[in-house]
Amino acid sequence: MDKDIEDLAERQREALAEGRAAEKAGQPVIYIHGRPYADPAGESFAPGEGALRPAKLATRDDGDERLRDIESGNASMMMKLVESTAENMAFIRENLSQLAARDRGAVEAAYGRILAEAAADHQHSAASRKRELDMDL
Numbered sequence: 001m002d003k004d005i006e007d008l009a010e011r012q013r014e015a016l017a018e019g020r021a022a023e024k025a026g027q028p029v030i031y032i033h034g035r036p037y038a039d040p041a042g043e044s045f046a047p048g049e050g051a052l053r054p055a056k057l058a059t060r061d062d063g064d065e066r067l068r069d070i071e072s073g074n075a076s077m078m079m080k081l082v083e084s085t086a087e088n089m090a091f092i093r094e095n096l097s098q099l100a101a102r103d104r105g106a107v108e109a110a111y112g113r114i115l116a117e118a119a120a121d122h123q124h125s126a127a128s129r130k131r132e133l134d135m136d137l
Contacts, residue, residue, distance in 0.1 A: 016035055032070065
């Protein structure tokens, strides 16, 4: 793993640990993708106000620099993973023909399966976004 990604992952683990500790202590937390993060602004749901916690989504307008850093870091890490995946795929395409014939078939099949799954996931995601846009109209 790249050093920047490792550093980001470590900062996120630390922030998540702080959020879990704050949650146990009954302090305010914000949930991002179901994970608790400390809420220094105190804008979140207080424990005991009801059985279910209302969703509190972190947005760029929350004014909390740390949450913006987490969001930005997530996007940065994902972009690096996408770029790395593209480089790996290019390497596989360029070098697949160099494999021994007896090994090439299995590798080609696995590579094709992964590409097909990724394409199906992308189409499903794009269709879901289109349905959401249609519902907004």
